[in-house]
Amino acid sequence: MLKRYEALDERLGKIGSYAQLLYAQDMSNPDVGRFYQSVQERITEIASRVLFFGLELNQLDEAVVEGLLADPAAARYRPWIAATRAFRPHQLPDAQEKLLLEKSLTGRSAWVRLFDETMAALRIPLDGRELTSTEVLALMVSPERKTRQDATQAFGKALGEQVRVFSLITNTLAKDKEVEDRWRKYPRPISSRNLGNRVEDEVVAALISAVRAAYPRLAHRYYKLKAGWLGLPHLEAWDRNAPLPGAPDRQIPWSEATQTVLSAYTKFSPDLGKVAEQFFEKPWIDAPLRPGKAPGAFAHPTVPSAHPYLLVNYQGKVRDVMTLAHELGHGVHQVLAGKEQGHLLADTPLTLAETASVFGEMLTFRALLAAEKEKRPGAAALPAGLQGRGHAEHGGSANRAAFV
Ligand SMILES: [Zn+2]
Structure with a gap:
């Protein structure tokens, strides 16, 4: 049964990721957008009919599951079963689960899509040109201070003009999550994500407080040093990611x-x-x-x-x-x-x-x-860290593949 479920889920995942990738290539093409939406609808419809599989797996008693896992063919799937059963305490009755899955298309995923399409369609006027957010983000790390400032302010202005849309999206998604978390009895907003990541709330809380406590020792000290290298009394928002003086600004083919x-x-x-x-x-x-x-x-x-x-x-x-x-x-x-x-x-x-x-x-x-041959600060660029990457998604069964 696990093998049949796996084969079905893989087929759905293959079709879903094809549509998703086509859409990521060009979010402004209405034909592609329509195709992506239809595929998502069809996948949700099918996923809703096989939703019982995970739900019923979670309704089994631990002893029954252990008995079934005595079979080596089933034992292979132990990690997947454990990951699925981790959500057991937060599972709702079957009909509610089904309703939440089907409504997610017009709920959460519709709002996420509105955000993605609004960002992809954003054109930012700068120096007589209309730039995409990707192009402006690159100018925000220019070695020229004036360029960085103009780009940052132009980006802020363009986002500001969409503030009604963006605040509606943010508030709706936050409320949507609060409602579902309450029904599922998650103690904190971060709890469902931590459960998916197989890490305890306490561990993440300890990490966050340790990082916060280190702000003065690391971030504050670094920005003070950086202001000195740039010859500034303090850094403005547009100086935070500025290249260090003397860093080569060449184009890497x-x-x-x-x-x-x-x-x-x-x-x-x-x-x-x-x-x-x-x-x-x-x-x-x-x-x-x-x-x-x-x-x-x-x-x-x-x-x-x-x-x-x-x-x-x-x-x-x-x-x-x-x-x-x-x-x-x-x-x-x-x-x-x-x-x-x-x-x-x-x-x-x-x-x-x-x-x-x-x-x-x-x-x-x-x-x-x-x-790198030169031994002074700024000669080699620092790693970009984790900033500015795509959003992370951890979706439902058919499209559980994570964007990372
Ligand atoms: Zn990553």
């Missing part, structure tokens, strides 16, 4: 970025390098800027019977190379997990998924640092 990232991966492990190479050869990466394309970056695992795809908006900066290295880390992990584990078991919580990507990012950062 795509071929060089490919070379840098692949050689960093290969140096660590030739096997890892081989898996990574496919992404460029096949190619499985959508790199150039286009109007209407989804902003940010993500790695989509699709399903193990296909292969992952990466989306980046490559503009030739060091941070773009780091983003490529990050998404490629996800991609390599997704290829290996899919091949080894199959559809249901390949799914990983974000806490684990980000380990692979940050690892790939650090390999690349170290390679860039090792290649």
Whole structure:
């Protein structure tokens, strides 16, 4: 039964990710938008008919589940069953679960889609040109202070003009979540996410308070140093991500970025390098800027019977190379997990998924640092960190694939 469910869910996932990726390529095309919506509707309809599977699995007593897991063919699925059963205390009666799933199309996902399409359609007037958010974000890290300030203010103004839409989206999503969390009896807004990530609320709370306590020692001290390097009494919002003075502002061609990232991966492990190479050869990466394309970056695992795809908006900066290295880390992990584990078991919580990507990012950062000859601050660019990437999603059964 698990195998049949897995095969069905993989088929739904394959169709769903195809529509999703087509849509990410061009969110402004109404034909693509209509196709994406119809596919989502059809998938929800089918998913709603097989929803009973997970619900009934969770209604079984622990002893019964353990008895069934004595069969080695079933035992293989133990991690997936545990991840599903983790949500057991928060499960609602079947009819309510079904209603929530079907209503999510016109609820939460419709609001998320409105946000994505509004952001993709945003055109920001700057110096007589109409720029996309991706293009303006790049100008916000220009070495020229005036350019950074103009870009930041133009972006703020353009967002301000949409404030009615954005505040309605935010407030609606927050209320929608509050209602569902209350029905499901989650103690805190973060609880459902933590449960999906297989990490306890207390652990995350301890992490957050430790990071907060370190603000003066790390962030404040760093920004003070940076203000000094930039020769400013204090940093304005548009100086926060400014390159350090003397940092080379050259354009890194795509071929060089490919070379840098692949050689960093290969140096660590030739096997890892081989898996990574496919992404460029096949190619499985959508790199150039286009109007209407989804902003940010993500790695989509699709399903193990296909292969992952990466989306980046490559503009030739060091941070773009780091983003490529990050998404490629996800991609390599997704290829290996899919091949080894199959559809249901390949799914990983974000806490684990980000380990692979940050690892790939650090390999690349170290390679860039090792290649740097100058020993002064600003000679090598700092890693872009986790800022400015695509949003993370952890969806329902048919489309559980995470954008990371
Ligand atoms: Zn990531």
